[in-house]
Amino acid sequence: MKLSLAPIPYLWPRDDVLAFYRAVADWPVDVVYLGETVCPKRRVLQGRDWLAIADRLADAGKEVVLSTLTLVEAESELISLRRMADNGRCMVEANDGSALALLAGKNGFVIGAHINVYNAHSLAVLARMGARRWVVPGELPAATLRQILAERPRGLETEVLVAGRVPLAFSARCFTARAHDRGKDECGIVCERYPDGLRLRTQEAQDFLTLNGVQIQSAGAANLAGALPEMRALGIDVVRVVPLIEGTEEVTRTLRAAIDDVVDAATAERALSAVLPAPACNGYWQGEAGMAWREAEGM
Amino acid sequence: MKQAIELVCPAGAMPALRAAVDHGADAVYVGLRGPTNARNFPGLNFDAHTLPAAIDYAHRRGTRLFVALNTYPSPEQWTACTAVIDAAAACAADALIVADMGLMGYACERHPDLPLHLSVQGSATSYEALNFYHEHFGIRRAVLPRVLSLAQVRHVIEQARPEIEVFGFGSLCVMVEGRCTLSSWATGQSPNSCGVCSPAHAVRWEEGADGRRARLNGVLIDRFGAADKAGYPVVCKGRYEVNGQTIYALEEPTSLSTLDILPELLNTGVRALKVEGRQRSPAYVAQVTRVLRAALDALHADPQRFAVRPEWSRELGRVAEGQTHTLGALHRSWQ
Known part of the structure; x- marks a missing residue:
């Protein structure tokens, strides 16, 4: 089982991104997804910057995948997409239909979690177009995944998000700008003030969601370390960590230890809960409300 | 002269269907009962037995009927969904509105004569995405998510091979449809x-x-x-x-109404205007259909001199959620 690192979902200062990936070179992750997937107005790194990071990570033995924007609206975004699809070095993770259009028939691509694949028939269609891996949509329960995997196309890898905030929605509207009473077109890139996202609480002070520009995430983080044995039995090939401003290295080391059977799943789950933002959740995996939490059995 | 804009209205059940047809819809869209469409409310929706009567009622009055199948079926829902496709084809429905690529593949293979429309749940927001669905599944028309500005809609239409349907009236989804959990x-x-x-x-x-x-x-x-x-x-x-x-951190309760920009929509080449609300009452469907029929007829008769009549705004305002009108993302300036 491989361990992967999702793209950084937030807007971090350029130097912080560069430092983060310098460190990642030494972390026990096998696959690193790179790129800006949330907002095209975030331009602290250009295409060539990402490719330079990709080269350094590849030299460190990582498989590097370039991830595409999730909501594609403008011609300029299509131009970037075409450049990415033709990069010639790294596999690309498609996060919308525009990317699928540019990657179908090319030499292998990853079906991102925002491409809606809920059954083996859709998976087969995309496998025929050249998909090599699919990232399971966040809300799919283990029971459904089991049924899909029973008919999964040969050679297609499966990846599941196991740690980090869960992406829940995308909009044409920027919620961070809205919280500052600004329109999206006059946002002033205010999301750079929130490298860990902006918390949204109910009127009863329950941590509920995270605003991240045009994206909405969970407030707390998914923690599926307790399900690692089940995932292994299901034939999951890659487990994914979503970067956080703090603690990402510890999360990857804990998961590596659990994958390598150095620690048991329940211990890993407890260790992750101590590091990840609360409240922990694993409801989607259990077939319940995504925000729900059930501790690993035997604890 | 631009092609006329078709009025596509919702029907949750037979009374709403009659209301839409009788008040001038060019097409009506319906779902079949069960977890196979995005308006799965109790008491709504047709089934394989009532669909022929619905199609018959519509066709006799020159109205087309579309069957919406816009969820993403899990393996256990698969057979229920393919049964809907088979039923739509058997009754000669005028189109199937579909979001799932597996179902598109099934429809193409089994019922090549059944026209396919890409559901708004398909989240296609660029001409590349639309042309992808056209090339691989023969999608003839696509419903755009409610996230693009008018300039973006125009740009999409210039380059997209499927014809374009946009939401014209109803509750406003602030998220990209198909991308919200x-x-x-x-x-x-x-x-x-x-x-x-x-x-x-x-x-x-x-x-x-x-x-x-x-x-x-x-x-x-x-x-x-x-x-x-x-x-x-x-x-x-x-x-x-x-x-x-x-x-209201995400969205204020408002409704979408494109009454004010109908000439611009005609000019951009929008082929159809969709009314949201299969869960709404026959009275709502009748009211909205009547107003939009009158507005579109006035538009098509003389696009240059089109003006919104106060009674249209008043009538739509009465049934709008949150009682406010907005153009949604359509009024955003380019990028």
């Missing part, structure tokens, strides 16, 4: 997986000294004072605390 985050059920958003069984109203509280699976979505109009608790329309302020 806020409902399942709170309740376990979403439009993509179950055809529902904020299912009624998860809603709880509490009366207290400080007013009414609306909960969704326990989560406080909003509270209302005596003077407030209490809206149905959908996650995106709640009031929350962000940076110490209690605000």
Whole structure:
């Protein structure tokens, strides 16, 4: 089982991104997804910057995948997409239909979690177009995944998000700008003030969601370390960590230890809960409300 | 002369279908009962037995009928969904509105003569995405998510091979359709997986000294004072605390109305205008269909001199959610 690192979902200062990936070179992750997937107005790194990071990570033995924007609206975004699809070095993770259009028939691509694949028939269609891996949509329960995997196309890898905030929605509207009473077109890139996202609480002070520009995430983080044995039995090939401003290295080391059977799943789950933002959740995996939490059995 | 804009109206059941047809819809869209469409409310929707009568009623009056199948079926829902496709083909429905690529593949293979429309749940927001669905599945028409500006819609239409349908009136989804799981985050059920958003069984109203509280699976979505109009608790329309302020952090309860920009929509080459609301009453369908029929007829008769008549705005205002009108994303300036 491989361990992967999702793209950084937030807007971090350029130097912080560069430092983060310098460190990642030494972390026990096998696959690193790179790129800006949330907002095209975030331009602290250009295409060539990402490719330079990709080269350094590849030299460190990582498989590097370039991830595409999730909501594609403008011609300029299509131009970037075409450049990415033709990069010639790294596999690309498609996060919308525009990317699928540019990657179908090319030499292998990853079906991102925002491409809606809920059954083996859709998976087969995309496998025929050249998909090599699919990232399971966040809300799919283990029971459904089991049924899909029973008919999964040969050679297609499966990846599941196991740690980090869960992406829940995308909009044409920027919620961070809205919280500052600004329109999206006059946002002033205010999301750079929130490298860990902006918390949204109910009127009863329950941590509920995270605003991240045009994206909405969970407030707390998914923690599926307790399900690692089940995932292994299901034939999951890659487990994914979503970067956080703090603690990402510890999360990857804990998961590596659990994958390598150095620690048991329940211990890993407890260790992750101590590091990840609360409240922990694993409801989607259990077939319940995504925000729900059930501790690993035997604890 | 640009091609006329077709009026596409919703029908949750036979009375609404009759209302839409009788008041001048060019096409009506319906769902079949079960978790196979994005308006899976109790008491709504046709089935394989009532669909032929619906199609017959529509066709006799020159109205087309589209069958909406816009959820993403899990393996256990697969057979129910292919049965809907088979039924739509058997009854000679005028189009199948579909989002799932597996189902598109099934329809192409089994029923090559059944025209396919890409559902708004398909989240196609660029001409590349639209042409992808056209090339691989023969998609003839696509419903655009409610996220693009008018300039963006124009750009898409210039380059896209499928014809374009846009939402013209109804509740406003602030998220990209097909890319929102806020409902399942709170309740376990979403439009993509179950055809529902904020299912009624998860809603709880509490009366207290400080007013009414609306909960969704326990989560406080909003509270209302005596003077407030209490809206149905959908996650995106709640009031929350962000940076110490209690605000509509995601979306204020408003409706989309494109009445004011119909000439621009005609000019951009929009082929069809969709009315949201298969869950709404026959009276709503009749009212909205009547107004939009009159508006489109006036538009097509003389696009240059088109002007919104006050009674149209008044009538639509009466049935709009949140009683406000907005153009949604359509009025955003380029990028």
